[in-house]
Amino acid sequence: MSDTQIATTRRLQSSKVPSSRIGRLFHYGGLAASLGYGAASELLRRTTSGPEDSQYTSSLVMTEANVSRLVSKLSQMRGAALKLGQFMSIQDSHLLPPQVEEMFRRVQDSAHYMPDWQMEKVLTSSLGPSWSDYFVSFDRVPFAAASIGQVHRAVLAATSSPTGKDEPVAVKIQFPNIKNSIESDLGYVKLLLTAGRLLPKGLFLDRTIRAMKEELADECNYTREASFLRKFGSPEYLGHDSRFKVPWVWEGSTDDVLVMERVHGVSVGGSMVDKLSQQDRNDIASRIIDLCLMELFSFRAMQTDPNWTNFLWNSRTRQVELVDFGATREYSKEFIDNWLRLIQAAALEDREACIEWSLKLGYLTGEENEIMLNAHIQSMQLLATPFKVSTPQPFAFGRGTHWAKITAEIRAQIPVMLQHRLTPPPQETYSLNRKLSGAFLLASRLGASVDCGCLWEDLVSKYSFGS
Numbered sequence: 001m002s003d004t005q006i007a008t009t010r011r012l013q014s015s016k017v018p019s020s021r022i023g024r025l026f027h028y029g030g031l032a033a034s035l036g037y038g039a040a041s042e043l044l045r046r047t048t049s050g051p052e053d054s055q056y057t058s059s060l061v062m063t064e065a066n067v068s069r070l071v072s073k074l075s076q077m078r079g080a081a082l083k084l085g086q087f088m089s090i091q092d093s094h095l096l097p098p099q100v101e102e103m104f105r106r107v108q109d110s111a112h113y114m115p116d117w118q119m120e121k122v123l124t125s126s127l128g129p130s131w132s133d134y135f136v137s138f139d140r141v142p143f144a145a146a147s148i149g150q151v152h153r154a155v156l157a158a159t160s161s162p163t164g165k166d167e168p169v170a171v172k173i174q175f176p177n178i179k180n181s182i183e184s185d186l187g188y189v190k191l192l193l194t195a196g197r198l199l200p201k202g203l204f205l206d207r208t209i210r211a212m213k214e215e216l217a218d219e220c221n222y223t224r225e226a227s228f229l230r231k232f233g234s235p236e237y238l239g240h241d242s243r244f245k246v247p248w249v250w251e252g253s254t255d256d257v258l259v260m261e262r263v264h265g266v267s268v269g270g271s272m273v274d275k276l277s278q279q280d281r282n283d284i285a286s287r288i289i290d291l292c293l294m295e296l297f298s299f300r301a302m303q304t305d306p307n308w309t310n311f312l313w314n315s316r317t318r319q320v321e322l323v324d325f326g327a328t329r330e331y332s333k334e335f336i337d338n339w340l341r342l343i344q345a346a347a348l349e350d351r352e353a354c355i356e357w358s359l360k361l362g363y364l365t366g367e368e369n370e371i372m373l374n375a376h377i378q379s380m381q382l383l384a385t386p387f388k389v390s391t392p393q394p395f396a397f398g399r400g401t402h403w404a405k406i407t408a409e410i411r412a413q414i415p416v417m418l419q420h421r422l423t424p425p426p427q428e429t430y431s432l433n434r435k436l437s438g439a440f441l442l443a444s445r446l447g448a449s450v451d452c453g454c455l456w457e458d459l460v461s462k463y464s465f466g467s
C-alpha cells in the first residue's frame with residue numbers, strides 16, 4: 001500500500017504542522033475570515049449560550065459547511081486547538097450544545113500527521129543524524145496521531161533495548177514547536193469560540209483555559225511522561241499488579257521523542273466491547289475504577305486523560321495495558337485528605353460536613369445562596385452514590401440503570417451551578433472530575449456492574465489522614 005492509501009484507511013492525513021508564529025496566525029486569521037467573523041460570532045453565541053436560553057434549540061446553528069471548516073482547520077493546527085476539543089468534549093459534555101460537541105468530536109477523530117521530511121527533522125535534531133541505527137526497523141507512516149504528537153511502530157535493536165533482545169516499540173514523536181505555541185494558540189481558539197461575550201459566566205472559561213495551559217505544557221514534556229511511565233511501572237506502583245501492564249521506556253528517549261515498549265491490546269471503549277463476556281466487562285470496569293482510587297488515595301498521582309484509547313485490553317495476557325502518562329498530575333496530601341472527607345460526607349448524606357469540607361477545598365466561599373448550596377451538595381451526593389453504604393452492590397452502570405438516572409440528575413444541576421456559582425471549582429478538580437466521570441462513563445459504555453462499595457471500603461480502611 002502507498003502512504004496515501006495507508007493514511008486513508010487509518011483516517012490520518014499528512015499535512016505540514018504550521019510551526020512558526022506567523023504561520024499559525026495566518027491559519028487562524030484565514031479561518032476567521034472564511035467563516036465570516038460576524039456570522040461566526042452570532043452562530044457561536046447562539047450555540048453556546050446554554051440550555052436556559054430559548055435560542056438553544058433554535059434552528060440557527062452552525063451550518064454543516066462551517067462545522068467542516070472549523071473541524072479541518074482545528075485538526076490541522078493540532079496542539080492547543082485539538083486539546084481544547086478533547087478537554088471540552090470530555091469535561092463539559094452535555095453542557096455544550098450538541099452542535100459544538102459534535103464539532104469537537106470530529107476534531108478529535110480527524111487527526112493529521114507530519115509529512116516525512118518534517119518527521120525526519122524532529123528525529124535528527126532529537127536523537128542525532130544516525131537515529132535509525134537504534135532501530136532494526138521503523139515504520140515511517142504513523143499508526144496513531146494525537147493532539148501533540150504521532151506514534152510510529154518500530155523495532156528497537158537488541159544493542160539498545162533494555163531486555164537485550166530486538167523489541168517492538170512505539171515511538172511517539174512530538175510535532176515541532178508545539179510547546180512554544182500553546183499560549184497564542186489557546187488565545188486564538190478562545191477568541192474563535194467566544195467571539196467576545198458568549199459562554200455562560202459560570203463556566204469560568206479563563207480559568208479552564210489556564211488549567212489547560214498548564215496541562216498542555218506538562219504534556220509537551222515527554223521526559224516528564226517517561227518518568228511517570230517508570231514510576232507507574234515500578235514495584236511500589238503497578239509493577240507487581242498482574243491486572244495491569246505499564247510499558248517500559250527506552251533510556252535514550254528525549255523531551256520530544258518517547259520510545260517505549262509496544263503493547264498489543266485494543267481500546268476498551270471501541271467496538272471490541274460487544275465481543276466481551278459480561279464477566280470480562282465487569283472485571284475491566286472494576287479494575288479501572290480501582291485504579292482510579294489507587295491513583296488518588298495511594299499514589300496521589302493520577303493519569304487524568306480518561307480517553308478510552310488510553311486503556312487497552314489484551315485478551316491473551318488478560319491485562320489492561322495503560323498508555324499515555326503525559327496527563328499525569330500529582331496532588332498534595334492535604335487536598336486528597338480533604339477531598340476524601342468530602343466524598344465520605346457526601347456518601348453519608350451529611351449536609352453540614354459536605355459544606356464544611358467544600359469550604360475547606362475552596363468549592364464554596366461561604367457566601368452562596370441556598371439554590372447554589374443545594375445544587376452543589378446534591379451533585380456531590382449523587383456522584384458518591386456508587387460508594388454509599390445504602391447502595392445495593394454490585395452497582396450497575398450503563399443504559400437504563402440507576403446510574404443513568406443519576407447522571408441525568410447531575411446534569412440537571414449544572415446550569416443551576418453555572419448561574420449561581422461564586423467561585424470557580426478548585427484547580428485540582430478539573431482533572432480529577434474529568435478522570436472520575438471518565439471512568440464511570442467507561443463502566444457505562446461497558447454496561448458493567450462493579451462492587452464499588454467493596455472497593456471504597458477497602459480504600460477507606462487503609463487510608464491514613466495527615467502527614
Ligand SMILES: Nc1ncnc2c1ncn2[C@@H]1O[C@H](COP(=O)(O)OP(=O)(O)OP(=O)(O)O)[C@@H](O)[C@H]1O
Nearest residue numbers: 144146147148149151170247261262263309323324
Ligand atoms: N506503548 C504503546 N503501545 C502501543 N500503542 C501505543 C503506545 N503508546 C501510544 N500508543 C497508541 O498511540 C495513541 C496515542 O498515544 P498517546 O495517547 O500517548 O498520545 P497523546 O499525544 O498523549 O494523545 P492524546 O492527547 O490524544 O491522549 C494511543 O491511543 C495508542 O493507540
